[in-house]
Amino acid sequence: MDWFSAPEYWWSRLLFQRGLAAVYLLAFLVAANQFRALLGEHGLTPAPRFLAHTPWRRAPSLFHLRYSDGLFTAVAWTGVAVSAALLAGVGDAVPVWAAMAMWLLLWLLYLSIVNVGQVWYAFGWESLLLEAGFLAIFLGNARVGPPIVMLWLLRWLLFRLEFGAGLIKLRGDRCWRDLTCLYYHHETQPMPGPLSWWFHHLPRPLHRAEVAANHFTQLVVPFGLFLPQPVASVSAGLIIVTQLWLVASGNFSWLNWMAIILAASALDLSAPLGTGAAGTGPGWYQVLVLAAAALLIGLSYRPARNLVSRHQLMNSSFDPLRLVNTYGAFGSVTKVRHEIVIEGTDDPDPGAHTLWREYAFKGKPGDPRRLPPQIAPYHLRLDWLMWFAAMSPLYAHPWLLALLGRLLAGDRPVLRLLRADPFPGKPPVYVRALLYRYRFSTVAERRATGAWWHRTLVEEFLPPVALRHSVRSPEGP
Template sequence: MLLPRQATALTGTVHADWFAAPGYWLAREVLQRGVAAVCLIAFLGAGRQFRALLGCDGMLPIPRFVARVPFRIAPSIFHLHYSDRFFAAVCWAGAALAGAIVAGADDAVPLWVATLAWLTLWVGYLSIVNVGQRWYGFGWESLLLEAGVLMMLLGNDETAPPLLTLWLLRWLLFRVEFGAGLIKLRGDPCWRDLSCLDYHHETQPMPGPLSWFFHHLPRPLHRVEVAGNHVAQLVVPFGLFFPQPVASIAAAVVIVTQLWLVASGNFAWLNWLTILLAFSAIDRAAFATVLPAPAAPSPTATPGWFAALVIAGAASTVVLSYWPVANMIGRTQKMNASFNALRLVNTYGAFGTVGRVRHEVVIEGTDAARPTPDAVWREYGFRGKPGDPHRMPRQWAPYHLRLDWLMWFAALSPAYAREWFGPLMERLLRGDPATLRLFGHNPFPDAPPRYVRARLYEYRFTSWRELREDRRWWNRELVGEYLPPRTMSGRERA
């Protein structure tokens, strides 16, 4: 007689009908390859941008941060040792390991090695995020870390996907979607009167190449978009916990709505991770209705140590879920927050408030001897954020342009830029190569400027006629001075 769960002391394996979910083998493949691809992009972005942002000579240097913030507050291997070379090694090693997993290396090694590989990725990226300060203060950093831990609990081809882990992934997706829906409903009145998308496509942090066209959709369609968003985020997530095929249908709705967001803007890897998490609710039968589903490998029984790890992870999640649940049902919901230093079981949300007017900080320099009214000022161009009104918005997501994103916050209030904006301007005056690599256009390729300044502009999308006749995507109007002209002393220049 076979028991629902049978442990064999000799082999240390577990046979349990309730534990394994072989019908989700293909979902696991999509999840692990996809999350590894996002990790690859995250490590590559960190490696390419850190020197100017966080390096020893960066705007917010890591050595200064770890000197004042203890390990227990921000656990990171960089508390043990930091150098720019070591940070770069962590980034490129993380990218290489993530790339190997994308290629399927985790299915070619023993289960314990695959588990250790995911743990290594998580430790590496947690170490970066926890010393990343303002540059890494985004909800999708915690989302990637939380998803990475759950990938470690999904196993590999040696064992069927654990059902508990799939439920944990759905619970994570629920918090992402439902938290975002709640913060909107409780926040800006325009979400309740369905008018937020009259402004959002124009004022979002980094518009994409299609954002201009989304903005010019008819207003009744904007109302339908907002209403559909409320349904997708406040109603549909409950369907993830229903039996099939309801769970797969709910997941498909999440995927479609997230693809709509991918097309309409640049939100780093937030939307792509959300899409990947939705596959935790899609079984083989649902896959087979759309595409031919390959046969699953023949897994062995789950090792006892791995089953214990999954059960411990599930139990820990239940305990840690108290804080995000209390946050969601509380009167003062936080939009994105972690409740522990390991950034596990977080709360999520986005755009509780939508701006009605877009402001942009434009940085300029001049090589004139004095910043007189006759001085010729030339504008620095950013890679992603709006600048030249004739420049079409670019698609960058899922790659994260950290300086460009922080410039959007700087335009909302100088308080967001107090720590790093002055150091940024100083590095432009020095012609710092690492800083200049963050920009799309350097108007002073031969020598740095004598003076730099920053001005605040109001940006608005052009009309159909203006785009057609002038090939201009934006109209902009000067609001005022953001930072007056500054220069360096003779000693600093030398």
């Protein structure tokens, strides 16, 4: 190891960069598949309307120059192509400057999407991808050794991700302190997965042990990342194992995989695999790396202060470029699960005997007999927002009313976000939204009925509406 690079982390950098390219690829695919219905010119929250009222300095984006659905499509698919090239190893076959340009292009394109994404992109893993993506610009490629300062900044990012999540739990819901949060979490998390029912029915002492292990992994283990090897590798390994447990228990988009990828950058794999290039790279490259590192260290002050603050912010950015952010999740745990179920009818005069047909979503709970699907690391943005909307009508404004209008109009981009259209030939005359309480079925109920969920009607969330009616805001639960 010289003063600038650490060739023993050559393989670790390779794992990180290939993993990051895969996540970028997925993120751009999500954008390409969903933007038209959510953010397009006729989307639920149109990006042009947002851009008209948002200055560039608050949300830097290429789309401030010009927006069109065609341009957004080009941006998304360009991101897919460049990500795929980096995943295939093209970044290691070109000069350092070309590899840096490829990573810079991905960061600029995805920043442009996130900064016009509004509520659909208000998730911590968006900033996490951008922060890690900015660091990747300066990590070099196979022709140079990994810069030491950038490797330390990757560990600093992983530390804030894990330690911040641990602190927000201790400062938040009491169930984290008395070790009971997992009595509820597997059932009430935003989007349960195919194994969540079994996780929920684990013995309660094991749930308490899970919470205690989570506290240890998030509040103690991250400090080991800054210690000499092999302690840093052991700490990274524990984080990876914990994140794989979370992958198995639910659907959290690419959040867990980003943590795994970041942890991989701290592994010392030189003993079994050897080392790679040891060169420090050209002088201009060293200057750029050190300048970027100085900028990021300076910007770290506010996120670091946030960690020790009694009023810790969760998943916040302190600069519009999202270079250094604060993270955290589930400071409070929902104890009861509510779901909004949207139904439609072709009855022009709905009454007590009207047949209502339910719209099925791809990921969120609906039909009680349907096994929760494995969605992550893919991200179903509408399904996630439906979970938030069920907690409070404030989260449903203004997009839920727009969604009902699109269903009444038979809008094809919106219908493609759903698993099934119950009105394939002609749109319904009326739609309504009902609020249900969902809980996992017991073992006995599952054996008797085959249902994974039991649901009970709570109330009408939105009354029947038709296109000729004015749609009022929901009163909520």
